[in-house]
């Protein structure tokens with residue numbers, strides 16, 4: 001059996017608050033990312049990993065879209 005790992009990055013638009021995802025291409029701090037829904041140009045400020053989020057308790061105490 002072969003096992004493959006995929007990195008899946010989730011983006012949250014600052015303007016319309018919708019989510020979309022991108023696989024394997026790591027976002028860079030300062031990168032411009034266009035929202036596929038409203039076209040807003042977002043700037044990547046932080047790449048938060050699940051482990052970092054779990055330490056802060058944010059993903060356990062509130063849903064990601066409630067920030």
Ligand SMILES: [Zn+2]
Pocket residue numbers: 013014015016017018035036037038039040
């Ligand atoms: Zn948007």
